[in-house]
Amino acid sequence: MKSYLFPGQGSQFVGMGKGLFGTFKDYTDQADEILGYSIEELCQTNPNNQLNNTAYTQPALYMVNALMYFKHMEEGNGPADMLAGHSLGEYNALLAAGVFDFATGLKMVKKRGELMSKATGGAMAAVIGLRAECIEELLGENGLEKVYIANYNTPMQTVISGEANEVTAAKEAFEINGCQMYIKLPVSGAFHSPYMKPARDEFEGFIQQYEFSDSDVPVISNVEGKPYHLDGAKELLVNQIVSSVKWVEIIEYMESSGVGEFIEIGPKRVLTGLVQRIKRERLNNE
Numbered sequence: 001m002k003s004y005l006f007p008g009q010g011s012q013f014v015g016m017g018k019g020l021f022g023t024f025k026d027y028t029d030q031a032d033e034i035l036g037y038s039i040e041e042l043c044q045t046n047p048n049n050q051l052n053n054t055a056y057t058q059p060a061l062y063m064v065n066a067l068m069y070f071k072h073m074e075e076g077n078g079p080a081d082m083l084a085g086h087s088l089g090e091y092n093a094l095l096a097a098g099v100f101d102f103a104t105g106l107k108m109v110k111k112r113g114e115l116m117s118k119a120t121g122g123a124m125a126a127v128i129g130l131r132a133e134c135i136e137e138l139l140g141e142n143g144l145e146k147v148y149i150a151n152y153n154t155p156m157q158t159v160i161s162g163e164a165n166e167v168t169a170a171k172e173a174f175e176i177n178g179c180q181m182y183i184k185l186p187v188s189g190a191f192h193s194p195y196m197k198p199a200r201d202e203f204e205g206f207i208q209q210y211e212f213s214d215s216d217v218p219v220i221s222n223v224e225g226k227p228y229h230l231d232g233a234k235e236l237l238v239n240q241i242v243s244s245v246k247w248v249e250i251i252e253y254m255e256s257s258g259v260g261e262f263i264e265i266g267p268k269r270v271l272t273g274l275v276q277r278i279k280r281e282r283l284n285n286e
Contacts (some may be wrong), residue, residue: 002261003079003254004072004096005271006065006089009057014046016267024067027102031063034106039063052186056090058113059106065092066102067268072265080260084220084250086271087151087192088112092239097215099233103109104210109235111206115199116241122190123164124150125171129180132158142173150192151245154277159185161193192244200241207234226250251278 021028021040031039041047043060050056065085069092073079083094088109095105127135132149135158139147147170149163160167167190171182190196210233218227221236225246228236249260251274264272 001259002263003082003084003259004069004080004093005262005264005266005275006069006083006085006092006096007264007266007268008085008087008089008269009054009059009061011266011268012051012061012064012268013059013267014051015044016060017043017067018068020071021066024070027063027067027070028217030103031059034103035059035110038077047198053117054187054189055117058116061088061266062091062106062109065089066095066105068267069096069265080217080263082218082220082257084254085222085276086247087222087240087245089236089271090219090237091268092223092265093219094215094228094233094237097217097219097228099212099215099219099228099230100210108207108210112199112203112241115203116189117189118198119189119191119196119199122162122188122193122195123167124159124161124185124187124191125167125195126153126181126183126185126210127158127160127174127179128183129156129178130158130174134177135160135174136137138173138177138182139170144170144173148190148193149244150190152248153245153274155248155281157274159192161190162195162224192240192242194242196242200238203241204238207238220250220253222246222250225253247274248278251275 044179076260083093091105091109146166147160147162153158214230221228222240222245223236223243262275
């Protein structure tokens, strides 16, 4: 069995999607009309240095992920047995599963990016070399009550999110206890944490206008690490904004279901690296 994986923020770079915008001109024109600017220009030349601004990053990645998927399918590759996406990439997984069409997905992603870009006063950091359980214990022991787990990326790579001063203060506690690397991420908001509740609540109202269909292929949810179901799909997408990305659980669920091949469809190979690390770290800890 094989799966297709779609990346989220962090995979963008100037020049991504080269050659695809002209190949899929109808989708490109549709995107320009929805967004109000040239998506090809943003991705290819980044004229106003907006590509790393969340409000622009999210539509750009959704677009390139989608076009790469369309090209992959045009080349005669068969459908996946399971689908998943990391944070923003989950929208591409749902698109590939037929839950909504390209335009609907882009409109939701545009709004999501705009809402998330408004968040200020927060920070995020990648913690490498400590297990997530240890991180949670250290946060409690050090009274860091305004810091949360944002991404369970691998057994030994976790992203924290929360109030900026506390995220900075956590560094010393982690390093004393064996953290190998502590990397502050270039974001201004505490994504995937309770601090995103205003964005979550506004997005919940916005998303109700769209109709979803049942998925053709199982999509494994960031929030639950289990397959989406139509009756709860909107709630999962809404709660994803404030919930942890359970990437380790997603990969383990797929493996336990018989998936042996993980194919990343996106501009980089971030998720491919995470899957490899999950397998390697699991072996090292057995």
